[in-house]
Amino acid sequence: xxxxxxxxERKANWLRNEVLEMTVAAGAGHIAPSFSCAEIxxxxxxxxxxxxxxxxxxxxxRDRFILSKGQSAVALxxxxxxxxxxxxxxxxxxxxxxxxxxxxxxDTIPGVEAFTGSLGHGLPIAAGLALGARxxxxxxLTVALLGDxxxxxxxxxxxxxxxxxxxxxxxxxxxDRNGQSATDFTGDYLTLEPxxxxxxxxxxxxxTVDGHSFPxxxxxxxxxxxxxxxxxxxxxxxxxxxxxxxxxxxxxIWHYRIPVDEELDIARRxxxxxKK
Amino acid sequence: xxxxxxxxxxxxxxxxxxxxxxDAFSEALYEIICExxxxxxxxxxxxxVCHDLIKANFPGRYINVGIAEQNMVGVxxxxxxxxxxxxxxxxxxxxxxxxxEQIRVDxxxxxxxxxxxxxxxxxxxxxxLGPTHHGxxxxxxxxxxxxxxxxxxxxxxxxxxxxRISYELPGPKYIRLDRTGLPLIYDKDEADFSAGLTHxxxxxxxxxxxxxxxxxxxxSVAEELAGKSVSVSVVDLYRLKPLNRELLLEILGKxxxxxxxxxxxxxGGIGSLxxxxxxxxxxYLPLKRFGIPxxxxxxxxxxxxxxxxxxxxxxxxxxxVSDWVKG
Numbered sequence: 117x118x119x120x121x122x123x124x125e126r127k128a129n130w131l132r133n134e135v136l137e138m139t140v141a142a143g144a145g146h147i148a149p150s151f152s153c154a155e156i157x158x159x160x161x162x163x164x165x166x167x168x169x170x171x172x173x174x175x176x177x178r179d180r181f182i183l184s185k186g187q188s189a190v191a192l193x194x195x196x197x198x199x200x201x202x203x204x205x206x207x208x209x210x211x212x213x214x215x216x217x218x219x220x221x222x223d224t225i226p227g228v229e230a231f232t233g234s235l236g237h238g239l240p241i242a243a244g245l246a247l248g249a250r251x252x253x254x255x256x257l258t259v260a261l262l263g264d265x266x267x268x269x270x271x272x273x274x275x276x277x278x279x280x281x282x283x284x285x286x287x288x289x290x291x292d293r294n295g296q297s298a299t300d301f302t303g304d305y306l307t308l309e310p311x312x313x314x315x316x317x318x319x320x321x322x323x324t325v326d327g328h329s330f331p332x333x334x335x336x337x338x339x340x341x342x343x344x345x346x347x348x349x350x351x352x353x354x355x356x357x358x359x360x361x362x363x364x365x366x367x368x369i370w371h372y373r374i375p376v377d378e379e380l381d382i383a384r385r386x387x388x389x390x391k392k
Numbered sequence: 393x394x395x396x397x398x399x400x401x402x403x404x405x406x407x408x409x410x411x412x413x414x415d416a417f418s419e420a421l422y423e424i425i426c427e428x429x430x431x432x433x434x435x436x437x438x439x440x441v442c443h444d445l446i447k448a449n450f451p452g453r454y455i456n457v458g459i460a461e462q463n464m465v466g467v468x469x470x471x472x473x474x475x476x477x478x479x480x481x482x483x484x485x486x487x488x489x490x491x492x493e494q495i496r497v498d499x500x501x502x503x504x505x506x507x508x509x510x511x512x513x514x515x516x517x518x519x520x521l522g523p524t525h526h527g528x529x530x531x532x533x534x535x536x537x538x539x540x541x542x543x544x545x546x547x548x549x550x551x552x553x554x555x556r557i558s559y560e561l562p563g564p565k566y567i568r569l570d571r572t573g574l575p576l577i578y579d580k581d582e583a584d585f586s587a588g589l590t591h592x593x594x595x596x597x598x599x600x601x602x603x604x605x606x607x608x609x610x611x612s613v614a615e616e617l618a619g620k621s622v623s624v625s626v627v628d629l630y631r632l633k634p635l636n637r638e639l640l641l642e643i644l645g646k647x648x649x650x651x652x653x654x655x656x657x658x659x660g661g662i663g664s665l666x667x668x669x670x671x672x673x674x675x676y677l678p679l680k681r682f683g684i685p686x687x688x689x690x691x692x693x694x695x696x697x698x699x700x701x702x703x704x705x706x707x708x709x710x711x712x713v714s715d716w717v718k719g
Contacts (some may be wrong), residue, residue, distance in 0.1 A: 180473075223502050229473070231501040234493060240463045241498060244470015251432075251452055252474055271494070274463035 124330045128158045132360045133387050134194040134207065139374055142211040145219055148358035148370040150191035151326075153261060153292040156353055157188070159333040160290075161195050161257060162337035165340060167256075170200035179256050180245050182230045184238020185263035185292060186220040193217050193225070236269025238262065239289060243279045246287035246348070257340055259288045265297025267308050273318065279348040280319020287348040289320075289342050292327065294357035295392040298371050315350040327353025361386050415510050416548035417447040418442040420555035421479060425450060427613040428477070431559065434468055435481045436461045438512065461486050465494035465507075468618055477559060483518065484511035484527030484568065490532060496537055496696070499564040503539040508558040508565040513682070514604050515655025517571050519695040523688040527568065531603070532660025534566040535633045541565040546607035550630060551579040553585050572695075574608055577628070588629075588636035591643050595625035597717045598646035601640070603629045603662050605680075606653045609706060616710045622717050629662055640666075641673055647655035651680045651713060655704065658683035680716060 127238050131154045138144035160166050160181065169175045183192050190210060197204045202225070209215035216225060218247025230241050242260035249256050266272065293311065295301055302308050312322045325332035336351050357371070359362030361383045364375075375383050384388075422442035425431045426449075428487040433446055434455045446454040457464045461482060467587045468478040480487060487509050488495070499507050511530055517545030518525035541561060551569055558565045577592070592607070593614050602610035607628045614624035625647050627640065644650055650670065652663040670679065683703050691701055699705045703712065 160637040195457075217503070230469075231497055234497050235493065237466055237497055238464070240466020242475070243463070244467035245473055247455075247467065248471040248474025250478055251471075251476075254474070271462035271466065274457075274460035275466060278457055278460070278463055278467065344578070 119302070121330045124158055124163055127146075127162050128154045129360075129387060131158060131191055131194055133384075133389050135191050136375075136383055136387060136389070138190050138194065138207055138210045140380060141208050143374055144211045145190040145374070146187040146372055147190075147374065148364050149185065149263065149292075149340070149366075150188045151364065152294045152355045152357045153185070153188055153353075153357045154191060154349065154359065155328045155330060155333060156261060156290055156292060156355075157191055157195055159330055159337070160253055161199065163330065163334050163337070165337050166259065168199070170227065173201055177254065177256055180229050180242070181259040182238040182242045182245075182258070182260040183221050183228075183232055184242070184260045185235070185266055186232030186238070187263070188261075189217075189219060189221040189233070192228070194223060196225070196227040199227070201225075201288055225266040236271035239272050239275040240278075242287060242289070243275045243282075243284060246279065246284040249286055250284070255286075257286055258287060259290065262289055262291045263297070263309065264292060264294050264302055267291065267311070268302070268306055273314075276315065276318040276320065283319070283346050285346055285349045288337070288351065289315075289348065290351045290353055292355050293352050294355040296357045296366070296368060296371070299368055302366070315352070319347055320350045321345045321347045321354060322350045323353045324354065327355035328359055328386065398489065403473055412573045413545055413548050413551035415441045416552040417510070417545075417555050417567070417569055420552035422446065424559050425453060428559075429453070430475060430477050431479070432471060432476045433479045433481060434464055434471075436464050436486060438482045438486075440481065440509060440512070450470065456557060461491040462494050465491045465498050468507045469498040469502065469505055472507050473630050478505075478507045479510055479558075480507065481510045481512070483525055484513045484530050485525065487511045488527075490529040492533060494565070500539050502536045503563055505564065508560055508567060509534075510567045510569060512569045512571055514568050514570045516689065516695050516698040520692050522692065523690060526689060528655075528684055528689075529591070529630055529660065530566070531654070531656050532664070535665065536660075537564075539563055540633060541566045544603045544630055544632060545600075546604055546628050546630055547574050547577045549576055549580045549583050550585060552580075553583060557585060563637070568604060570605055574605060575713065577607060577611070585630065587639060588631035588634070589640055589643075590628040590630070591625070592628050593624065593626040594646070595623040596647055597623045598649040598651055598713055599625040599627060599644055600651045600653055600713070601627045601629050601644075601662060601666050602653045604655060606655055606704070609704070609709065610653055612706050613710045613713060616706065617714055620714055622714055624713065629665075632662065635669070637669060637673075640669060641675065644670065644675055644677070647677070649678045649680070649716065650675075651682060653682040653704070653709065655699075656683055657686065659686060679711070680711070680718075706717055
């Protein structure tokens, strides 16, 4: 395994630990939805996908990242602080009285582009950004990270159709395909299959990857800045909700639970937590 | 971006602008689009005079997103985030209620984006199309959103002015338009709509606060009752939010009674707005609210006929006000 992949894996493990400690300190936050997309978030922020400047968060040429599944705000905040968008010390104020870091992403936080948390909003905004970039002849890339259950929202497919129609090849949607929503498994009550065929039918190029594999994620995104295709790109990333802590994996109850007592000990042990 | 281009005003459309609020607004918007290349119009498959002109002269700055209003708002927000000044346009219920939560989050939570929602079809404007197309809750819904500017023009001069005013104002705006023509209330060259309301007529017995098409009705009521020794004051409340509370309170205090009239549900509309203002400011005057009661209108026919069903026609309002004053 290359050093680069090992570094990214270390970063993903750091992120899971950070999310766990932030949510435990707060007694609030979405752990399992954040663990599900940990590798995706690390890959785009540290794997050479997004071009950002923490010193200049509103840099006009920056790539735009929209966390459409805004419930993973805790993970994005940890990354933004780590990248230097705001002080790392602020992370432990997450959802506390007086903090600006809440349970869903707000656009006033340095590094955050859009106010999300209500599902189905991020892709339409991302489509508008991508169209605006094209009209203004800007070369930035817009990336939206969607949840699996979020794809039940009709507005996702309105935007998918729009992006396909306008051939927004500067738009990348990544679906965190963990097969779950807040309370259940999507395939058991409202199936999204065939997911890839849906996106293709709406005019997108589709790539399916193991969403916890850095080699696969990086390979799938290697040409996003200079696409040879003429369509928007959707990466369906197969993931496991709660990935990294055995008792949280694929257990719906952990969508919005915080571990206590022995649970916390086990989670920390499995994530190889080292007290600072 | 921001570069001025040569005006390409349409003479043909200019002739029509005095006839209807929609045409007056869209003609004025077209002028702005000619002047500023940052301005872009999005519709969800709803037509207006200027749309073909924009399509022909400024490709890329007219976007029909299809009948998909939720996406329309998100795309508008995204375009505004890249520096565009965006107008979204559809029939009232669809540009307000169908995508209400998108307006709430994408436009109002992110309160700095210059996006104007334009609703055509105030009240019973779409008189033959039934309650799905009636605009009867929009003012209530939009005025409850933090940061939203809510504009309800009463004639075509004002509708045209609101195109310019909305272009210059930051943040989210909502403009409620009538399709059809009305006799003008304002002089195009002298009108100033910065106050948020106009005290059109003084009167001591009752002050009628009206909005939109009902301003003309209130003026007619005042005219009618002047001959019957009832003195009626008329206020055109064209900007519901931000409300010019001080000026409205000052005017309300000059009459013995207060009435409101609107082509909108009484609940949440200007009747509610005035009641709230009076209650909060200890204005203990009798209040009568004319508007659409808590009911969907399932009748069809001329708009005046629909007004008469809810006693919003001239004679019904005049009689009710006269009986009230004469006790």
